[in-house]
Amino acid sequence: MASYSHNEKSKLPPKIKPLDVSVINKIAAGEIIVAPANALKELLENSIDAGSTSIDIVVKDGGLKLLQITDNGHGINREDLGILCERFTTSKISSFEDLTKIATYGFRGEALASISHIAHLTVTTRSKESDCAWRATYLDGKLVPARGGTTADPRPVAGRIGTQILVEDLFLNVPSRLRAFRSASDEYNRIADVVGRYAIHSEGIAFTCKKHGEAHHSLITTAQASTVDRIRTVYGAAIANELVKINVAEDKRLGLVGASGYVTNANFNAKKSYQPVLFINHRAVTCDPLKRALSQLYSAFLAKGGHSFTYLSLLIAPDKLDVNVHPTKREVRFLNEDDIIQRVCESVQHALGEVDTSRVFKTQSVLMAKPVDSPSPLSNAQKRTYEYNMVRTDAKERKITTMFRNPSSKSTSGVGTMNRVSHSPSDSPVPDDDELRINADIETAVDDQYEIVERARVNIRLHSVKQLREEVRQDLHKGLTDIFANHIFVGIVDENKRLAAIQCDVKLYLVDYAAVSYELFYQIGLSDFGNFGVIQLSPALSIRRLLKLAVADTDQMNNDQEIEICRIADQMITMRAMLLEYFSLDITAEGDIRSIPLLLKGYTPSVAKLPMLLYRLGRNVNWTNEKECFSTLLRELAIFYVPESLPIPAPVPLDVRVSSQRATSEDTDTLQPLDKRRSELKDEIEKCIFPTIRRRLLATKKLLGNVIEVAALPGLYKIFERC
Structure with a gap:
């Protein structure tokens, strides 16, 4: 039997061995749940998939201490709670081919599993068929007893139809990730941005979002609110007042089912940039090529340094779209990307050309769905009109007459x-x-x-x-x-x-x-x-x-x-x-x-x-x-x-006009x-x-x-x- 010295052993290749399951799960959780906003996005999409018409969100310490989302959807069956937080458990797909026709937000069954590996997770749910709600507590993907409880089995509680998911102490076992967050307010702003984007896109669903312990909500939209009203609520009236509707027709050759949305006209010229609100097949994503194309298009309409606002919803044939390219589903890939972007930009340019009549010295009708409005509840900054920007006089001043x-x-x-x-x-x-x-x-x-x-x-x-x-x-x-x-x-x-x-x-x-x-x-x-x-x-x-x-x-x-x-x-x-x-x-x-x-x-x-x-x-x-x-x-x-x-008064000679003015100032009865x-x-x-x-x-x-x-x-x- 051969023997090796210490120096010789150090030159040998290391032995390959399988990782422990707990390590695998924590690595996967770190890829999917990057920040509280990512956890909220996954939970939000599950609630929308459940057919909810009302979604309420409560956040504490930017979501790191507490993140609660309550919906009135169809709920979860009692018998499914045992495997709810295990990896790759889903009701959306059953084979890999199903990914080519996916029409829902979630599909891989990783969100709740990933959250349960880095936080305390409590699910309270009730379906229509159930006589009561059921509450279950999870850790590391498994059912565990509640704090002070005696059994890990789901326990019956009072509750309404729907689901409430409570995430506590996020990243409790990942201290390095926890230390990377700057402040709770920054994380809350990111959460509010996610909620605002889905609130704009999800007509027929009411959204509320607030900080834990506060009486007032920072965001409220009703189920009956239109898209323009939702944009006004989230981003403020300055944007909503100048919106132009965009519609792109179907093109079967490109796999484009259609596109619609709202963009600001050339009268809106923000100094700060707004990230486009983009949904592809109802999924919130980013698309850098489209963002660059729109920025270049608006450069012909806006002054240097100006920015626009864009909300677009693209529908693309599922067989031409790949949704499984990013752990957080932040990006998607689709065929004929350049051609579809060109079609969208042509529609935006055509709409801007029709609206921007001030460039050719024509009168322009009031285009708003509602002009001066209250500031966005997600922002404390209010636009101030300075005196040198007034056309004639300060709006708060009275005329002396x-x-x-x-x-x-x-x-x-x-x-x-x-x-x-x-x-x-x-x-x-x-x-x-x-x-x-x-x-x-x-x-x-x-x-x-x-x-x-x-x-x-x-x-x-x-x-x-x-x-x-x-x-x-x-x-x-x-x-x-x-x-x-x-x-x-x-x-x-x-x-x-x-x-x-x-x-x-x-x-x-x-x-x-x-x-x-x-x-x-x-x-x-x-x-x-x-x-x-x-x-x-x-x-x-x-x-x-x-x-x-x-x-x-x-x-x-x-x-x-x-x-x-x-x-x-x-x-x-x-x-x-x-x-x-x-x-x-x-x-x-x-x-x-x-x-x-x-x-x-x-x-x-x-x-x-x-x-x-x-x-x-x-x-x-x-x-x-x-x-x-x-x-x-x-x-x-x-x-x-x-x-x-x-x-219309007839023209009056100057001498008569002067005498008439004098009579007006002295005695109106004359x-x-x-x-x-x-x-x-x-x-x-x-x-x-x-x-x-x-x-x-x-x-x-x-x-x-x-x-x-x-x-x-x-x-x-x-x-x-x-x-």
Whole structure:
């Protein structure tokens, strides 16, 4: 038998031997669970695979001390808990060929096994068929007794359908990995980023995420929230306001089933870079070639150093996709990668070219699903608008003219004044003597003072009114509402077309104030239903005489005129108790109207429109259905309150203009009726209507076509940079 010296033995090759199973498992766990965010990602994907519609996440010390995820999915069967945390146990595949048609997140059965080797793992689950929930504790892939428990078997507990996984003391037996983490806040931010990405992509699923012990969640999305709303919640309104939808058609030759998503337009130019939110076959992955291609594409649209935001969801034929190339499933490989990336970039470029109309000096409509919004709950940094970035003035400043009183108003006992309104001769045909008398009666019937009466507010509990209010809330456009809530009134642009300019932040908008005030007064009618103020008409006016004037104004003189007038008058007399109780329309049994509702203190509608209001109430209101009756009646009141369109003033010689201005500054009563009304209406729009719009309006989607963005300071900067 040969013998070797010590030096000779050291030159021999080392003997190969199998590793201990515990070492193998810890090595595998270290490859899959790199950080708490990786553990959370694996658990999150399991919850989504379970068909959950609600997922709640609680984190302590950045996930190192505690990581808990609770869902309402289909749960885990009691008999499967014994092998739940063993390696390569899965319900997703049964053969290697199944990997070519995998349609779920998890498939290898390594996540829970890896976590159990580096942390204390507790699973509480209940399926539909189970009468109670079952709780099991795992360590090193095996069932172990709970702390203080006597048996390792799953134990029955109370619980709802779904699964709760509790991970405690992550990396407890890997101290070197534990020391590598910088701070708990950094790890929590990474967890929040993962949750935010899946929240954006997973429509129909509600997500919450918070730190352990805190009452407030740092992220909340509802199951009904749209993709744009989810992006707004996670990344903030600055991004959500400038999103453009992307759609890529199917291409069977490339294996591309389709692609969709949202990218920011050229008006968004962030100083920090955003990692693209990319999903391929609903799996969150990274793709450096696509990232580089998009960055190069945006360089043609953005200023140097600017960055964009991208969310894309690609669907690729499973047989052309390899999902099993990375331990954490962070990367995937697919065929025809360059061609598919080119198709996506072409779609993005086409969408940006259509939206970026400011480069060719065209007006651009409001494109937001909701513009100015609250900052992202995942970020404490709020964007500040500095003074040198403002177009005209600081949004918090008042114009000095708003502090002046209307010179045409008469002082009263400190309560306020109601301006008298004149009827413009150009608004209707030349009146006859009877019409002139009625118009004079209307103008003199309005009391020009306010009186405060002691009347308790009536709490309206009508189901129909609640439904109408809910319809307004359902139609809310939050972005447009925020524009009006934070706007500064710039001025009236066209009194005939009823256009006004407003500023919000660094953007200038052109607003159809007739359409906006119509919606405002309808909403005031709903919110103050049954509690309107009163405009007293003294003396009372005959409804039949007013209706006769309205019929004459509409050129509907015919043989049935008197019958129509009597029908409308009788209808309103019949409904006078309801009209008085809910709408402050006081009508006597003889058919005289003594008051009309006051919707907004400080603003008086053109009472010359009163005949047409009564006529339209008789013709358009559905008196047989409660909800339709209230809705149509409030709509007609809103039309009555909309500021009237004034004719364009004829050019005036300079000497006459100077004398007119001097007369305006000295004595408003010397002006012509139309000029006087123009001056009064301008003050009322600026000092009363638009401040009320700022405070009370819930802008609905139908107003989107009535607000146009005409200028933006960043866009102008970009134009002149290229000149």
